[in-house]
Amino acid sequence: MSHSSSATPVVDLRDPAVLGDPMRGYDRLLAESPVCWARLPSGEEGWVITRNADVRAVLAHPAVRNDPAGLPGPGARRQEQAFLDLGTPPEHLPYLRASMLSLDGAAHARLRHGIRDAFTASRVEERRPRVQQIVDRLLDRLDASAQPVNLLDAFAYPLATDVVCELVGVPESDWPDWWRWGKVLVGEDPARITPTLGEMFAYCHALVDRRRVEPADDVLGRILAQEGTTDVDAVALVVFLVLAGHETMAHMLSNGALALMRDHAQRNLLRAEPELWPAAVRELVRTDGPVQLARLRYAAEDLEVGGVRIRAGDPIQVVLGAANRDPERFANPHHIDVRWQHEHGAREGGVGFGWGPHYCLGVALAKLEAEVALRGLFDRFPGMRPVDEPAWVPLPRGRHRVSLRVRLR
Numbered sequence: 550m551s552h553s554s555s556a557t558p559v560v561d562l563r564d565p566a567v568l569g570d571p572m573r574g575y576d577r578l579l580a581e582s583p584v585c586w587a588r589l590p591s592g593e594e595g596w597v598i599t600r601n602a603d604v605r606a607v608l609a610h611p612a613v614r615n616d617p618a619g620l621p622g623p624g625a626r627r628q629e630q631a632f633l634d635l636g637t638p639p640e641h642l643p644y645l646r647a648s649m650l651s652l653d654g655a656a657h658a659r660l661r662h663g664i665r666d667a668f669t670a671s672r673v674e675e676r677r678p679r680v681q682q683i684v685d686r687l688l689d690r691l692d693a694s695a696q697p698v699n700l701l702d703a704f705a706y707p708l709a710t711d712v713v714c715e716l717v718g719v720p721e722s723d724w725p726d727w728w729r730w731g732k733v734l735v736g737e738d739p740a741r742i743t744p745t746l747g748e749m750f751a752y753c754h755a756l757v758d759r760r761r762v763e764p765a766d767d768v769l770g771r772i773l774a775q776e777g778t779t780d781v782d783a784v785a786l787v788v789f790l791v792l793a794g795h796e797t798m799a800h801m802l803s804n805g806a807l808a809l810m811r812d813h814a815q816r817n818l819l820r821a822e823p824e825l826w827p828a829a830v831r832e833l834v835r836t837d838g839p840v841q842l843a844r845l846r847y848a849a850e851d852l853e854v855g856g857v858r859i860r861a862g863d864p865i866q867v868v869l870g871a872a873n874r875d876p877e878r879f880a881n882p883h884h885i886d887v888r889w890q891h892e893h894g895a896r897e898g899g900v901g902f903g904w905g906p907h908y909c910l911g912v913a914l915a916k917l918e919a920e921v922a923l924r925g926l927f928d929r930f931p932g933m934r935p936v937d938e939p940a941w942v943p944l945p946r947g948r949h950r951v952s953l954r955v956r957l958r
Contacts, residue, residue, distance in 0.1 A: 559585040575871035584855040595864030599871035601878040609905035614653045617847040622862030647785035663775040673913040684925045700953040705799040713794030718767030753784040800839035803953045808837045828891035830919045834901035841870035930957040
């Protein structure tokens with residue numbers, strides 16, 4: 550089976566019905582068309598993959614690429630046009646092309662290898678006291694604030710920004726700038742994105758210049774110590790790490806907090822058995838992770854996925870949110886089950902942090918942050934509850950919410 554130019558898309562991922570209730574839409578695809586030709590969030594057509602085993606196979610396949618340059622079809626032209634449609638000036642394109650998300654193969658592996666030691670579980674664990682200190686400071690501030698509070702703005706964003714900026718090597722006085730820039734970029738207003746990117750790139754160039762003169766033992770220092778790393782490489786990597794490390798983390802915290810506020814049984818279990826918190830974090834990433842759709846990828850050669858033929862150059866959109874709730878893989882696909890995760894989690898095949906060569910570099914840091922933050926939040930405010938039903942923002946990559954207003958007591 551394969552598509553043809555006259556094939557009709559089975560689903561439109563831009564459909565308000567799908568965006569408004571993505572899980573129900575993904576469930577239908579899983580059951581009826583786990584590999585199907587669809588209209589993608591970008592407006593182009595391509596393959597949508599939802600089954601857990603297929604998603605992991607595609608993300609790990611050496612012939613599936615993030616960069617469509619040189620492949621058959623219009624993928625590269627469309628990718629470039631998507632940047633230009635956002636108002637991206639040509640001088641910004643080299644930074645976008647040099648992002649770790651845009652690279653494949655040896656180029657991607659070189660950048661990743663140079664900094665991976667900073668993100669190992671043992672190195673990250675050394676940061677636990679510092680993360681706890683930042684969490685406690687923010688909880689004290691919440692405690693003293695007027696009620697209700699916006700959990701994203703008052704807790705999740707500042708925590709995620711402070712932790713990743715410190716790790717990368719951004720001076721503390723500049724952390725608020727990154728929070729402001731990140732909020733502009735996720736808002737997807739083209740008129741604001743271009744000047745904001747310009748500010749970020751200029752800031753990072755100045756930081757790189759300063760760090761070349763004054764070396765330090767942080768991630769930026771490791772980046773600059775790599776042979777052959779250009780200033781564009783370094784700037785692109787700093788931007789990628791800080792934005793990826795705070796935007797998705799903030800929404801991971803708010804999603805997880807909301808899920809536990811709604812599930813009193815799981816909350817009571819964690820209060821009675823706090824040693825289950827690491828399993829709870831893994832389970833919340835599975836059921837309520839912040840990223841539902843992986844970055845668009847392209848077949849570099851003809852493939853077969855789930856019995857369907859995919860041709861070289863075809864776009865491939867894997868749906869992490871569907872794969873994480875695949876009933877073929879998970880005993881309780883739609884509900885949080887912390888104890889099950891604790892007992893079976895090492896083999897459960899969740900893809901909330903991706904899979905394959907682009908598997909999230911910061912997974913150990915994300916798990917540590919979420920464990921310390923969510924445990925601290927519910928220990929301090931066991932009666933916390935949402936003020937109203939959070940609004941959804943239909944962004945292509947996730948279930949990002951406008952806000953999460955809560956009463957702490």
